[in-house]
Amino acid sequence: MKVRLFKPSLGNEELENIRDSFEKSWIGLGPKVGEFESKWSSFIGCAASLAVNSATAALHLSLTAFGFEPGKKVLVPNMTFASTAFAPLYNGLRPVLVDVDPESVSISMEDLEKKYTPDCVAVMPVHFGGHPAPMEEIVDFSASRKMKVIEDCAHVAGADYRGKRLGTWGDIGCFSFEEKKAMTTGDGGMMCSDDIDLVDRMRPCRWVGIDKDTWKRNAAYTDAAQLDIRHWYYEISALGYKYNMNDLCAAIGLAQLKKLERMNRRRSVIVARYMAGIRDLECMSPMMPYDPQSNFYWIFGVRCPKRDSLIRFLKVREIATGVHYMPLDLHPFFKEFGGDCPNSHDIWQSFVTLPLHADLTDEEVDYVIEALRDYERNG
Ligand SMILES: Cc1ncc(COP(=O)(O)O)c(C=O)c1O
Structure with a gap:
């Protein structure tokens, strides 16, 4: 008997949703991404979500959102996947690797206090393997030092900790839908926050800086009743990345969310x-x-x-x-x-x-x- 380590759990529901995207012939960034974002926000209990192509992208944009001065430091647990510590580096910040608690494998509060210096601007706890990091302590510790908290929820989706959903304890929660994770979109990620302005500010950054969703503009291209010949117009007002989720992934995600x-x-x-x-x-x-x-x-x-x-x-x-x-x-x-x-x-x-x-x-x-x-x- 061959026993797999991880395996995505997929079935007809995902196929049916993908079929719908095929029939509409819209498989890029489109309405299904928007639907997935709003269903995810309701599920997690946050004000806004931004669907991207990985948790790596979500973590990157989360730090970008605060516009920290380059050279500042971010506290990251030493036991995590590379993406958690790459996020500060993508933003010109410096990760400071913090030891973990020997029992829970969560970031060690003792070492967090030891490694903290006044030039630290954020902490990125990881719910390692699904085990919740001590969020109350981390949030208190960070608030008193004016640090932001970005939860790396790549290993957990839909769990509560002390009556509050993981991913809503910090300023931002980042989820992974990579194929092995609790739920999947093939590859994908979500950035969630109660700060709607913050999420909206990052929206163009996941779409090469463009301030409008192409699929929304698309309807106007052939609308004879609209005499606006500038339907093609958009502006780039931010440094953007090609980080968007697409409708095929969102189609899978909508089915996975139900399961x-x-x-x-x-x-x-x-x-x-x-x-x-x-x-x-x-x-x-x-x-x-x-x-x-x-x-x-x-x-x-x-x-x-x-x-x-x-x-x-x-x-x-x-x-x-x-x-x-x-x-x-x-x-x-x-x-x-x-x-x-x-x-x-x-x-x-x-x-x-x-x-x-x-x-x-x-x-x-x-x-x-x-x-x-x-x-x-x-x-
Ligand atoms: C703790 C942690 N953070 C971030 C990531 C990155 O996730 P993604 O593959 O969606 O970019 C992973 C991936 O395994 C992870 O384990």
Whole structure:
């Protein structure tokens, strides 16, 4: 039995929505993107959303929105994907890599205080694997230092933390719809905020600086009743990027959004099954303090001191594994932004990510659990 690590959960609903875009012959930035944005805002409970082609783009534009003076610093956890730390660099800012809590793998409040200097302008907490970062503390800490908070929600969509949706705690929340994530559009992302002006300011930046949506202007091109011959006119008033989501992706996203709660709940059931299945094992422990009753997880992993032998043992049984993540400051590019992150350097070496996706069957989960138990006996 080959068991995949991640897998998008796709079906006829997505195909039907794509068919509709085909029939309308509009597959670029169009009405479905607008519909997805407004449905996403209602779902997350924010005032405005901007659909882009990745969370990487959303994170980039989020920092651009505040117009920080180049050279200022942004606090970023050391255990994350490169995109979180690239966002400050795209904006001429400097990432400061902050250590993580050794248990939760969330940004460490202790190290945040240590690494903070008055030239820090923002902090970018990551809800690692779906586990919520301590948002109350982060928001308080940042407010008292006049720092903005940009939540990197690439690993979570639709979860609440202390009664408030993740992605609405900070000034901006950024989501990923890359193919492996909690829900997908193939590739895609969303930037959300309660500040409508801020989101509107960034709208041209995702569309090469153009201040009007082409699909809205398009109707006027052939409208004989409109005598405005300047229907073609637009202005560029901002540095723009080709970051827009397109209608094909939004068509998939609209179908996925309807299924998200079910997919999230299915992943919680799987996490609970894994937890029960490995509870008594001595050679490994859960990667973080999983609480599948309260949180929705994107990563289920274990800590196993003999990581390589476990990965090999599972590979022979055709069970896919991964490692999330090697700390950023161990990558050559990020070395200069790190330093003094002993927890992340220590814990990541035992991390093994196990298969988790909404289509994983109980039979597959039990097959993985049996392999883990077999490893304890014979590995
Ligand atoms: C924590 C984190 N932030 C940002 C991203 C970037 O997401 P995207 O692929 O949508 O750009 C990822 C991707 O895996 C991620 O894990």
